[in-house]
Amino acid sequence: MFEYEISPESGALQALEECVSQLARVETEPVAWRWAITSACDAVNAALVAHHTGTRGIGAYGNAAKHAELQDRLSDLHVAARASEQQDDPAFPEREETKLVREELKLSMRVHSLLDMLTSVALHSEPEGADHDGPRTRKREAGSFDTAGAKVDVSPEMTEAITYLQSLRNNLVHVKPISWSIDMRGIPARLMEVAKFLSLMDVSSWAFRHYSPAERKRFGIAVRELLASASALDRRVQATE
Template sequence: MVNAWIRTDETEDVAGSIRHALRMVPFLADDPQAWKWAMLALHSALQGACVCHLTTTAAPVGALTKQNTGEWLDFFERQRTDPAAQPPSKTHLLNLPDLLKAVCKAHSAGDRSNAAGVAISGAELAWLKRIHGEVRNQFIHFEPMGWSIEVSGVPDLARVIARILTEMLEIGWAFRHLGDQGRAALRRDLEELTALEWPMPGPEAA
């Protein structure tokens, strides 16, 4: 058997998550399970974009917990005089609510180029936190239970996420490694996500 590999990175993963959300839309009206994958793809794109935006040239510093940031900075300092220095055994990213708070700050981009933070209102922040804490976590760690999920707000959720990612794209730092064609493709996908008409399930799907 020939070993098969694919190669990706954090920016390609964000772009791929947006593409996957778009791919799910034609299935939504007839397959209730497709909503899970559309929503997880949107969540993945948002979280990944925040990481891309915050991470500095001293990757992965910028999107890490406070303790893990200290561990990585200590490693970089030791590495200057000790080539055998070992990096921290794990990378601990901030959770999505904390990532969102961080990107809202001025000069939050990894190169500190943005004079204003990414625009996310208090109501949007609360909504995105709820999606993360209740919907995403339940989908990822599905308990043995029946569950009714209101999906009528998902189109608005998609538009909010598309707007946030578009702002990060315009700031420039987060997706600098995608190249001109990759950034243009991501912009087109975000525009499509913004304008998309989402089919709603019929009453029999509830």
């Protein structure tokens, strides 16, 4: 009751379902726009972190943090080798204690920003002439190690929508000493792009490789519901213009 467990994978699903729930309220309770926007950005951010985890779980961190983690891994291997020969030597710490310290350090480290991760994962962010048949862009078996952090075909429309919504989310979360209003007419179309992006993350398979069949089904249903709800609202916007 008083403990809440979260991971990037569960966070993406929870935020997506919350976005759908809040979007159903916006016509009668305008405050729901705030929570629909923030939960949409939370879902995208969690999906990107999950997609970048890699086989060592460090892809979403900055380069310095990744280097430190890999150094720790090499140190672990060295300690394990020595400890197997010197079981009682106090100079070699317990591997479990080392692991716990590392996990605490991970919680204190900052991951890349949402927009940096989005740029990193987008196919169209590669330099002109990049080899799209190379190891990071070829078709892969769903959920295999080769899909870790793989590039996906993020459209310019998705990038614009997510960038805009993230900026709006930051203004909503970081309260300023002013009164202001937001024109929400462009939000439904952008939430449609968010739904399409999350569908890409689902199809790529790596980000949500730990989902149970029931969780994967829930995610797919929520993506379709978000797309349908945002589309219906966008049609109403178009009808009033």
